[in-house]
Amino acid sequence: MKTRAAVLHAPGEPIRVEEVELDEPKEHEVLVRMVAAGICHSDYHIVVGDLPAYLPIALGHEGAGIVEKVGPNVTNCKPGDHVVLTFIPSCGTCRYCTSGHANLCNKGAAILAGPQLDGTFRMHGPNGEDVGQMCVISTFSEYTVVPDMSVVPVADYYPLNRAVLVGCGVPTGVGAVTHRAKVVPGSTVMIIGVGGIGMNVVQGAALAGARMIIAVDVNDFKLEKAKELGATHTVNSTREDPVSVARDLTWGEGVDYAFEAIATPATIGQAYAATGKNGTVVVIGLTPATAESIPIPPLDLVLYQKTLMGTLYGDSQPRYDIPNMLALYHAGKLKLDELVTRTYTLDQVNEAYADMIAGKNIRGVIEF
Secondary structure: OEEEEEEEOOOOOOOEEEEEEEOOOOOOEEEEEEEEEEEOHHHHHHHHOOOOOOOOEEOOOOEEEEEEEEOOOOOOOOOOOEEEEOOOOOOOOOHHHHOOOHHHOHHHHHOOOOOOOOOOOOEEOOOOOEEEEHHHOOOOEOEEEEEHHHEEEEOOOOOHHHHHHHHOHHHHHHHHHHHHHOOOOOOEEEEEOOOOOHHHHHHHHHHHOOOEEEEEEOOHHHHHHHHHOOOOEEEEOOOOOHHHHHHHHOOOOOEEEEEEOOOOHHHHHHHHHHEEEEEEEEEOOOOOOOOOOOOOOHHHHHHOOOEEEEOOHHHOOHHHHHHHHHHHHHOOOOOOHHHEEEEEOHHHHHHHHHHHHOOOOOEEEEEO
């Protein structure tokens, strides 16, 4: 069958919305009609060349839709099911899945390689050339074929144009707080960068019971939104030094937890400097592949007993966390509507990314 998809052919070029040929789902694969896809910075790293990936590639890794057809031996979903797609497949049997870290599943090695998990392609260009699939799901497409390992069925009373957010941005941010850092009630937290991911760190810190949540950004619009989602203090880093503010607000001690969601060595260094004794620094953002060092004095790790850690997908377990976060949304404890600043059509994908880079959106969503 044919479908329209947003395809990147080379770094630095505009994304092209074009017709591609989509093969039938094979064993353990699912055909999904997309309803919504989120605009996330991770795809943009490929667009500008910061993150190497197979090219040409159909982009998009945050999505929700309805199952149209299943291949042989698919048992976790059926046609008509509403589903959220996960950008890291989870096999359920490797040592990482079975130890509670499905976000680190060995199948994740395939997410930028291009083909499906069996090594063959499902998307093809007009001349028969293979088109890779971002995170083996390519959510910027009217229809897509994905592994059953990447599919999480959800109740059909959740609006898919909101449920889409729990495919990447929400569990990455909230999970960084609750699963990875394990923020405790009454603690102090700083978040550097409150875009699509950092805003959900703010939400996670509020859910965890942090008494002080300091949001840092260069964009006043985002800082105002952070207050709506639980921030107790805001810092525009073009006017104030985040490290000094963190020290002032904590009587010179520094915060208990600092989350970095911008992805530069300098801001990672700021997050580290803002924490006090026994502090925890969590790096969430994807730095360019060429970045090699961060400005952190190793001696401090020992003398102040600090912890520096990374997190991927918020250390989440998609098959549990996606339904659970939607239940929290349904109960009014997790905000999704407030995260969506603007919706776009598939043909507006380049405009959507321009708005993201300009800081106009918390989350843009493509609706099909």
